[in-house]
Amino acid sequence: xxxxxxxxxxxxxxxxxxxxxxxxxxxxxxxxxxxxxxxxxxxxxxxxxxxxxxxxxxxxxxxxxxxxxxxxxxxxxxxxxxxxxxxxxxxxxxxxxxxxxxxxxxxxxxxxxxxxxxxxxxxxxxxxxxxxxxxxxxxxxxxxxxxxxxxxxxxxxxxxxxxxxxxxxxxxxxxxxxxxxxxxxxxxxxxxxxxxxxxxxxxxxxxxxxxxxxxxxxxxxxxxxxxxxxxxxxxxxxxxxx
Numbered sequence: 001x002x003x004x005x006x007x008x009x010x011x012x013x014x015x016x017x018x019x020x021x022x023x024x025x026x027x028x029x030x031x032x033x034x035x036x037x038x039x040x041x042x043x044x045x046x047x048x049x050x051x052x053x054x055x056x057x058x059x060x061x062x063x064x065x066x067x068x069x070x071x072x073x074x075x076x077x078x079x080x081x082x083x084x085x086x087x088x089x090x091x092x093x094x095x096x097x098x099x100x101x102x103x104x105x106x107x108x109x110x111x112x113x114x115x116x117x118x119x120x121x122x123x124x125x126x127x128x129x130x131x132x133x134x135x136x137x138x139x140x141x142x143x144x145x146x147x148x149x150x151x152x153x154x155x156x157x158x159x160x161x162x163x164x165x166x167x168x169x170x171x172x173x174x175x176x177x178x179x180x181x182x183x184x185x186x187x188x189x190x191x192x193x194x195x196x197x198x199x200x201x202x203x204x205x206x207x208x209x210x211x212x213x214x215x216x217x218x219x220x221x222x223x224x225x226x227x228x229x230x231x232x233x234x235x236x237x238x239x240x241x242x
C-alpha cells in the first residue's frame with residue numbers, strides 16, 4: 001500500500017486542549033451561505049489559520065507565502081484542480097469582502113499582501129508609508145449604510161443567522177423589494193414581534209393585498225378594478241359565482 005492512501009484515512013480526532021483558530025461568526029452566518037466555489041471556500045477558511053501564525057502587525061500574509069504553503073496547495077489540488085485556483089480564490093475572497101488586498105514594494109518588485117477585512121486591519125494598512133504599501137480599492141461597495149441587506153437586518157434585530165434560516169432569507173431577498181424588507185423589519189420592531197415568521201407574514205400580506213401607503217397613491221378607478229379582481233378570484237376559489 002502506498003503512502004498516498006494515508007491522506008484519505010479518517011482522522012483520529014482532536015486533542016482536548018489543542019490550539020484553535022478564531023473565525024468571525026459573521027463568516028459562517030453571512031459569507032459562507034453565499035460562497036459557490038471550492039477555491040474561494042478553501043482560501044478563505046485557510047487564510048484565517050495562516051494569518052493567525054504571523055507575528056506582525058497588521059497580520060498580513062503575502063501571496064508568495066500562500067503559494068508556497070504545501071497544505072493549502074494540496075487542498076486546492078484535491079477540491080479545485082487546475083491552474084490559477086489560488087488566484088481565483090483570492091480574487092473572490094477580496095471581491096466578497098472577506099479579505100483586504102494591498103500592493104507593497106517598489107515598481108521593480110511588487111508584493112501582494114492580504115489581511116482579514118476588519119476596520120483595524122484597514123486602518124493599519126492605510127497608515128503604513130505610502131511608498132511601502134498601496135491599499136487596493138477594488139473591493140465591492142458596501143452599499144447604502146441606511147439600507148442594510150436582509151442578513152444584516154436579521155442579525156441586528158433578531159439573532160445570528162443560522163444555516164436553516166439562511167435559505168429563507170435569501171429567497172425573501174430575491175422575492176421582495178428592498179424597501180419592503182426594511183419596512184417589514186421596522187414594523188416588527190415597533191410591535192416588539194422580533195421573529196422571522198411575523199416579518200414574513202407582513203411581506204406575504206403586502207404581496208397579496210398591496211401596501212396601504214402604496215394604495216394611497218393609486219388611481220381610485222384602478223384600485224376599484226383591482227379589488228373587484230381579487231374578490232372574483234376568492235369567489236371562484238370558494239366555488240361561488242361572482
